[in-house]
Amino acid sequence: MTVIIRNGEIAEDHFKGRFACFGDGIAVPVGADTDEKGLDVPSSIDPDELVGLAFGFSAVRIDFPSFADGRGFSLAARLRRGGFKGLLRARGHLISDQYPMAIRSGFDEIEISREMLERQPVELWAEALQRVEGTYFQRLCARRPVREAA
Amino acid sequence: MYIYDDFDEGFVRERVRQFRGQIEQRISGALTEDEFKPLRLMNGLYLQLHAYMLRVAIPYGTLDSQKMRQLAYIADKWDKGYGHFTTRQNIQYNWPKLTDVGDILDALADVDMHAIQTSGNCVRNVTSDHFAGAAADEIEDPRPTAELIRQWSTDHPEFQFLPRKFKIAITGSPNDRAVTRAHDIGIRMVRNDAGEAGYEIIVGGGLGRTPMEGKVLREFLPKADLLPYLEAVLQTYNLAGRRDNKYKARIKILIHEGGLDDFRARTEQAFETIRKDFAGPSDELAANIARYFEPPEFNNVRSHGFEKALEANPAFRSFFETNVTEHRNPAYAIVTVSLKAHGATPGDATSDQMRTVADIAERYGHDEIRVSHEQNLILPHVRKADLPAVYALLVDAGLATANAGLLSDIIACPGMDYCALATARSIPVAQEIAQRFDELKLEHEIGPLKIKISGCINACGHHHVGHIGILGLDRAGVENYQITLGGDASEAFALGERVGPSFPADRIVPAIDTIVTTYLEIRESEEETFLETYRRTGSAPFKQALYPEENRHAA
């Protein structure tokens, strides 16, 4: 079982469609209805391929096989800069200290295991969210943050 | 000197608070040891052979007296009264307690310092020329750019979990004192044909177990494009770098395996997208940063006392010849304070020595101090007229060793005395070599010679680029030392060449002796340096002297 964390709280899964796996079934994405098509991708996906694919979907879920695998952050940034405006979800092994990095890279929400939530209760995730603002990056860059690029 | 504004101060304090929380989470079990490890590393805390080690960043090697005194205070209060300056312009404390680390980090924040990203798989402390802002040969001061990079890379959301660590160095002089060709990214400040200032970007250099010379990725990058371009390089590496084998995870391997052209194409593509909504820092912010690095108000009054002291005091003259470098202002000089007294641990400084240097800098040095990657301290702006007084104070503190750039100015990593990864000791080897040649009183006759020692193939002691490089290995439980010759860390970058089978611990100092004696015998004149001789003759005469037996058999 997994839980979704959005805005620092445990949230209901708003995405009503289904996620098609990259690699199999990708040609015929399935969904409850056609505008709720989701795409599941591994962190090893080629970024250009991902940007090309994503536009056929209303949600993309990027896998974090290990918290030490930081590819998902760059994939999210690439997708947002490439103009993807749908739902972007990080799923897998993330720890609360990575939550602000995920948000700042362009994710909307994250999906973690119940076991992780037991170890790292929702208060930790809510607290981590405080660190989305006031970053060096914001001060330094005359730019829209990635998460507003969508 | 860059001074923190409310923003920097707030950020660093928040980081300390956060790390205190992470320590609590680890203790409560909310974080596993595996999960805690990258977080403590990101804050400079290592687990060493005997204890925790805290690595504190000295961004681009720049300090002032207040910061130096605080480093001394920390050494006294929470450590054993000394600190170790490293080849990456950091200072390491070898004996802090986990429960004290929060307090140490707050004490650092009190003087605008931190330990953020001195370790872990993220962008590390940016290093630079230790003579920046003072060197006579400088095109432009690299420190404002280095500070920009520090801010950009600190807590960058995409790049905290890279495949491996990432090191950036920058130089503003054609004479490369920052070893830019041995970094993940090396940056050289250059001008194009139209005379505009920009950067040459070198990528994929590194030492370690697979030493590689960096390659030029972009010959000329306009100044304004620097941060978006660095972001493109890092993003390309983050996505494509190998994660299946930590020994193949550095950017140099990615470029070696995939080719420079492929890497360049991917980077340029990422750059196109990133540049669209990332214009780099505002002119106002850049100008604000640059303001902090304006030269001090020089006092150009000269004095005959200086010339007289040179004539009257041979020890002072010798110090002047080795440890004093030309300044861009003819009334001034750059002083190298050697942390390599014969028999001492290279790079170690006691709290008293730190305070002495702080006092001198405050009184005679426009309050500026640098840390060099060669593990010495630098007083970048000393009036020549004040040199005799400065020298006298250094003599009193045991800091006037006249050996900068000479044989005993050895770079050595901590090795088996501290480091959990070591396969051999390096500090005692450095000490013995220094003592041996001090007894012979030959150092000045030998002239410029850089010996660099690493205690394992990770090469923190830069042995690949030593004129003489020494690598400590473990051969069936016995310490052995492999020698390389002809390495060069400067703009004429070269990796050293292995001379032959390694030497057991009791024969390494005699072997170095043999190499040096051979050089003295075969050099064409006293002006021909060791490296010049080596380049002229190649390794043959040295091999013959080192391995007479084998050569006889072969003949």
Ligand code: SF4
């Ligand atoms: S070279 Fe090896 S022994 Fe020396 S500090 Fe680095 S890891 Fe430790």
